Amino acid sequence: EVQLVESGGGLVQPGGSLSLSCVVSGFTFSNFWMHWVRQAPGKAPVWISDISPDESTTGYVASVRGRFTISRDNAKNTLYLHMNNLRADDTAVYYCVRDESRSLDYWGQGALVTVSS
Amino acid sequence: DVVMTQSPLSLPVTLGQPASISCRSGQSLVHTDGNTYFSWFQQRPGQSPRRLIYKVSNRDSGVPDRFSGSGSGTDFTLEISRVEAEDVGVYYCMQGTHWPRTFGQGTKLEIK
Numbered sequence: 001e002v003q004l005v006e007s008g009g010g011l012v013q014p015g016g017s018l019s020l021s022c023v024v025s026g027f028t029f030s031n032f033w034m035h036w037v038r039q040a041p042g043k044a045p046v047w048i049s050d051i052s053p054d055e056s057t058t059g060y061v062a063s064v065r066g067r068f069t070i071s072r073d074n075a076k077n078t079l080y081l082h083m084n085n086l087r088a089d090d091t092a093v094y095y096c097v098r099d100e101s102r103s104l105d106y107w108g109q110g111a112l113v114t115v116s117s
Numbered sequence: 118d119v120v121m122t123q124s125p126l127s128l129p130v131t132l133g134q135p136a137s138i139s140c141r142s143g144q145s146l147v148h149t150d151g152n153t154y155f156s157w158f159q160q161r162p163g164q165s166p167r168r169l170i171y172k173v174s175n176r177d178s179g180v181p182d183r184f185s186g187s188g189s190g191t192d193f194t195l196e197i198s199r200v201e202a203e204d205v206g207v208y209y210c211m212q213g214t215h216w217p218r219t220f221g222q223g224t225k226l227e228i229k
Binding site: 035044045046047059061095100101102103104105107108109110 | 148152154156158165166167168171172177209211213214216217218219220221222223
């Protein structure tokens, strides 16, 4: 069974940093592109970042580029998102998602990040 | 970025009746490889999104056959042949042809 389990969410002050992790199981992690997608309360999901299987290629939406860093450890079956200089509009549930056929087939349960003073 | 526009945004449906959701993209979703990378997702209250349909019309494993997807180019449709209570939630379309991936704004399906 495919599983993606995020951790690391929480409350952080504006300007602060936070790191999310996503441990996966049930598939060969090193074969798949992976993504982070976030969803603010009551809003549609928004794709924010992706990473190639060998970590050679990464991409970011403009609003997080330069502040967020995606990475992975294929030996640990783990995807990461390091977030710096957080702002109030970064408040959202962050999902770790697997790529399949240029779509997003398996989603984690999400990690809530709240940026507030 | 490719804008995805869904309609309607709210969809009250009587149990057992059909439902239809439309999604229009700002540009063609036909990839240079010939595929059309368009998907539909369902998000039940309090849950993560779940993929229903990929590449326009392919149903994911475990998705009831009352769900079907169709369309081409810039216009796509999700149809539910007979709505059941478990179908309540928000439905999103998403394109994967162009970078970055973009989602529609969502259609909230509720039971009348």
